[in-house]
Amino acid sequence: MFIQEALRDQTQELLSKFEILNNEIKELHKKTSDITESVDFNSTSIQTNMCEIEKLKKGMTQLANDYEQRLLVQELYSRKNNLLFYGIPDEKDCDAGSGECFEDLQLDGVDKFVFVSVHRLPRTSTDPKNFRADMPKPVMVKIMTTADRQQVLSASYKKGHLLKKSRITIRTDLPVPLKKWRGKLANRAFDIIKKEKYQTRILEKGTDITLQIRKDKQHSWRTIEINDDTL
Numbered sequence: 001m002f003i004q005e006a007l008r009d010q011t012q013e014l015l016s017k018f019e020i021l022n023n024e025i026k027e028l029h030k031k032t033s034d035i036t037e038s039v040d041f042n043s044t045s046i047q048t049n050m051c052e053i054e055k056l057k058k059g060m061t062q063l064a065n066d067y068e069q070r071l072l073v074q075e076l077y078s079r080k081n082n083l084l085f086y087g088i089p090d091e092k093d094c095d096a097g098s099g100e101c102f103e104d105l106q107l108d109g110v111d112k113f114v115f116v117s118v119h120r121l122p123r124t125s126t127d128p129k130n131f132r133a134d135m136p137k138p139v140m141v142k143i144m145t146t147a148d149r150q151q152v153l154s155a156s157y158k159k160g161h162l163l164k165k166s167r168i169t170i171r172t173d174l175p176v177p178l179k180k181w182r183g184k185l186a187n188r189a190f191d192i193i194k195k196e197k198y199q200t201r202i203l204e205k206g207t208d209i210t211l212q213i214r215k216d217k218q219h220s221w222r223t224i225e226i227n228d229d230t231l
Contacts, residue, residue, distance in 0.1 A: 072207055075175040081116070081149045082173030085139040087166065094118045094139045101170065104162045105155040114144035140173060178209060185211045188226065 088097035095118050102110045120137045143149040156163065156170040163169065174182060182202060189200035189211055198213045201221065212221040 069207070072175055072177065076178070076207060079173040079175070081143050081146055083141045083143065083149060083152060084121075084171045084173050085141060085168060086136075086171065087168035088136055088139050090120075090136045094120055098139055098141050100166075101163060101168055102152070104166070105152070105159050106162070107151065107155055113148045116142040116144055118142075172204060174204075178207060182209050185209060185226065189213075 085098055085101060088094070088101075098118055118139065118141050121140050123135065123137045143152070153170065153172065160169070171182075182204070185202050189202065192198050192200055192213060198215060199217075200211060200213050203210050203212060203223075210223050211226060212223050214221045
């Protein structure tokens with residue numbers, strides 16, 4: 001009888017402990033569920049925030065690119081009436097040297113041109129690999145009107161052979177990023193002429209500078225796609 005009562009008491013005690021443990025397990029399960037829901041919620045919030053951050057970064061990058069493009073256009077506009085003369089010996093006077101180029105190109109009405117300034121620029125290079133310390137400093141000629149400037153530029157393209165004997169070339173004055181790009185295209189054009197025997201030309205339209213090639217005069221010009229990684 002005593003043993004039965006003892007077993008009954010122990011069983012009752014165990015049942016009570018089991019009940020307590022069961023309640024604790026339920027409580028832990030509830031807390032775990034709450035934590036899981038919280039983690040899921042926070043994970044979703046984090047993911048949402050990351051997406052928003054990426055959108056903001058893209059927006060800021062676009063704004064920066066737009067701002068740089070606007071500055072580039074403004075600088076290009078401020079240089080639109082400038083021409084750069086490469087190859088005029090340093091010992092020769094700038095006015096005399098550029099004047100001889102105008103005579104060689106047989107320009108009409110050059111005596112009526114209004115020149116804002118004519119001066120030497122520092123010797124720099126947008127392509128360090130092709131930099132030569134013995135090259136003459138370029139001469140910048142700023143002309144009052146765009147029409148007169150364009151007349152000189154067109155003549156240098158059509159009658160460039162008249163300047164070859166003096167090894168002088170005339171180029172537009174571009175902002176540094178565009179000048180670098182034009183220099184890379186010029187190097188590519190030189191390779192194409194040398195290896196593939198194609199005719200080449202570089203076109204400038206606003207901030208777009210492209211390289212075109214053709215086999216000969218019987219063929220049309222076509223633009224070749226070039227990215228910075230291939231140069």
